[in-house]
């Protein structure tokens with residue numbers, strides 16, 4: 001019987017050797033989890049044979065439920081712990097020589113340059129629809145003149161960073177997770193480790209730095225093109241005057257708004273490369289393992305972007 | 318046996334007083350004194366290690382030996398040496414495992430493995446597929462952590478080392494993975510140059526020279542700008558072998574270097590392994606199913622069976638063993654005590 005889904009969490013040997021130097025408590029958790037997995041397997045197999053063996057009485061079902069709950073909680077704690085250890089290792093490796101400029105440039109090119117088209121396309125339509133919707137709403141109150149600031153503020157403060165973050169997660173984050181996942185299952189990460197080249201330093205750090213550098217830049221591009229898209233709709237289509245549109249923007253947008261947007265972009269850049277590198281690094285065996293790593297990387301990074309967006313907004317308001 | 322005519326720092330194992338390669342070729346009658354001197358004079362370096370490394374090729378390029386004769390000579394010399402070197406008792410172990418247990422996916426893959434790898438010798442690990450040979454090798458380099466037991470590398474407990482120390486130890490070990498594990502994003506040249514560039518201070522010019530020579534040795538000359546996915550499985554394996562040998566490590570671990578290769582290439586790789594050993598006296602561990610062939614030139618054999626070491630000893634001792642399990646491996650019988658999964 002093959003365990004399903006989250007029970008199939010990385011076998012303990014997949015933990016890179018470095019991890020143990022950081023957290024011994026972690027090993028303890030691993031042991032607990034191993035035990036819970038064993039008990040879980042029997043649970044799963046019981047559930048799989050419903051006709052003859054299902055026990056419908058309350059107590060065993062409750063026990064099953066509690067076992068599942070426990071196993072999920074332990075898996076969740078473990079995964080979170082591993083993710084933060086990974087982040088700490090990455091951060092610690094950032095200032096360590098040798099610096100691999102070439103790798104960094106390659107990642108900036110891959111994550112940044114090659115995402116430009118997607119960013120341009122999504123931003124112009126985002127700006128256009130924002131102007132359309134904004135005009136519809138504002139015209140009810142006779143305040144069409146505020147359309148420029150409305151578009152610009154939502155772009156700069158919110159949509160720019162969030163949408164670029166989500167687009168980059170889909171376009172580059174998934175690729176990072178898949179690439180590292182394939183390197184893991186083909187033992188290339190192990191090969192790095194055996195050669196004495198720390199894989200986190202070699203693979204995770206350039207991607208991490210590239211994310212930090214690229215996301216704010218892409219966000220700025222997103223903002224500019226988005227505001228231009230709003231201009232196309234507001235001025236060319238709906239007949240607002242260009243002076244009203246741009247003049248409103250100039251007076252309404254403050255430096256603080258721009259900072260908020262850029263700080264968000266910076267954080268999202270970190271989240272994307274951190275989560276996607278982590279998921280790829282610990283991909284499980286086989287093509288299925290890589291596809292699982294990619295999917296969960298994209299989902300988790302997107303969720304974290306939206307969640308952290310709320311908190312950053314709340315703090316920065 | 319003659320003694321070297323010049324001071325030598327060539328690593329010679331205890332019990333080996335054959336001297337550097339040139340001297341041995343001379344002693345075995347493959348070349349004469351004048352030819353040897355000519356070849357020595359043609360060397361551009363004074364580093365005895367380097368001379369030992371190059372002398373065979375120089376002899377070939379001077380026309381004193383044909384490449385195939387050189388390879389044959391190496392294997393012959395080596396085989397003879399192995400025969401004279403059955404007593405392994407005095408050889409200190411460089412790698413050892415004690416009571417190593419490892420459970421993977423709920424199955425005991427290693428169930429108390431005790432083994433010792435003698436220094437400056439070639440050790441073969443044989444056993445049924447899925448018997449935990451690759452897992453054993455991964456434990457020896459610290460890629461897997463044993464559930465129980467200790468692993469010693471050069472007298473140090475592998476799992477008591479700090480990350481930095483572990484890295485330092487690993488730079489003296491190279492491992493050829495069963496699947497090759499070449500980097501997909503680099504071409505063959507960059508793959509082979511990778512460990513030199515990342516872990517040594519070698520100049521680009523020397524890297525170029527060494528990589529080209531290594532490619533030549535594994536018969537991949539002209540393939541340097543191909544990417545791993547453009548090569549056949551066997552070519553991938555050979556490129557990975559070149560990458561494992563390029564840093565001239567102290568310990569080389571080879572996981573099935575010839576599996577899936579045609580007999581000609583298999584032979585060529587065996588020659589390369591013997592050749593490398595003759596020149597450098599590197600400790601080697603080789604997992605292989607080429608059972609009659611490797612018995613010609615391995616010093617030491619370890620038989621893994623059901624997660625334990627079934628037998629371990631000098632090659633003749635294993636070859637003559639009457640243990641039915643070992644006999645079944647050597648003779649390849651389908652019927653016998655070994656369960657075929």
Ligand SMILES: Nc1ncnc2c1ncn2[C@@H]1O[C@H](COP(=O)(O)OP(=O)(O)O)[C@@H](O)[C@H]1O
Nearest residue numbers: 011421422426445446447448449450451452453
């Ligand atoms: N990473 C792993 N996770 C789980 N099981 C593994 C892993 N690697 C190997 N195994 C299992 O360990 C056993 C031994 O594998 P291996 O050492 O590769 O065999 P071989 O002797 O053919 O090299 C196999 O049953 C294999 O399924």
Ligand SMILES: [Mg+2]
Nearest residue numbers: 450451495572
């Ligand atoms: Mg194997």
